[in-house]
Amino acid sequence: MLNVVVLVSGGGTNLQAIIDSVESGAITNTKITGVISNNKNAYALERAKKHGISAQCISPKDFETRDRFNEVFLETIDSMQPDLIVLAGFLVVIPEAMIEKYRNRIINIHPSLIPSFCGTGYYGLKVHEAALARGVKVVGATVHFVDEGTDTGPIILQKAVEVEQGDTPEVLQRRVMEQAEWKILPKAIDLIANGRIQVEENLVKILP
Numbered sequence: 001m002l003n004v005v006v007l008v009s010g011g012g013t014n015l016q017a018i019i020d021s022v023e024s025g026a027i028t029n030t031k032i033t034g035v036i037s038n039n040k041n042a043y044a045l046e047r048a049k050k051h052g053i054s055a056q057c058i059s060p061k062d063f064e065t066r067d068r069f070n071e072v073f074l075e076t077i078d079s080m081q082p083d084l085i086v087l088a089g090f091l092v093v094i095p096e097a098m099i100e101k102y103r104n105r106i107i108n109i110h111p112s113l114i115p116s117f118c119g120t121g122y123y124g125l126k127v128h129e130a131a132l133a134r135g136v137k138v139v140g141a142t143v144h145f146v147d148e149g150t151d152t153g154p155i156i157l158q159k160a161v162e163v164e165q166g167d168t169p170e171v172l173q174r175r176v177m178e179q180a181e182w183k184i185l186p187k188a189i190d191l192i193a194n195g196r197i198q199v200e201e202n203l204v205k206i207l208p
């Protein structure tokens with residue numbers, strides 16, 4: 001059984017997609033052990049509680065130094081003994097010690113086709129604003145392992161989504177979530193839970 005901890009900051013629609021997929025059996029061999037948010041008002045925490053999943057807030061704001069936050073954050077994660085950490089709209093930089101310790105066991109969903117519209121400053125709605133400003137006709141989402149860079153780790157799954165005439169950033173964000181994110185994030189977890197993902201250097205192989 002893959003023991004999964006999900007990290008969130010906001011609405012938690014990706015968390016919801018994971019919960020629903022575990023409950024429906026679309027994700028197998030997986031248990032969501034806990035949800036952590038850096039934002040105590042995140043609706044994602046309510047979603048977890050409604051499904052009987054332990055949910056807690058750990059915020060850098062509640063610590064005197066970033067180093068102290070990083071230590072307590074890592075201790076909290078360690079105490080949950082995760083096989084996989086899922087960043088589902090988590091907007092806090094992951095401490096290097098955690099990346100090192102959980103190498104190829106942390107995945108992130110990013111709302112663009114990496115390497116477009118990613119890296120520092122590209123998160124949430126900003127990604128979709130930038131895509132519309134550039135006039136691209138195809139956007140999408142990416143699930144990747146987390147390494148020391150921002151959105152640079154090995155790519156697991158991607159899905160393309162068409163931009164439509166008259167799209168606003170909000171409309172495009174919703175379409176990318178519905179057509180791509182809520183599909184490929186649960187799919188990636190299921191592949192990992194069933195031993196079908198192999199990482200060599202920074203390339204991912206999906207086993208049959």
Ligand code: GAR
Nearest residue numbers: 010011012013014089110111123124
């Ligand atoms: C999602 O669109 C996710 O891809 C994005 O934040 C949103 C969270 O929504 N993540 C990033 O931009 C990370 N760089 P949710 O809380 O409803 O899942």
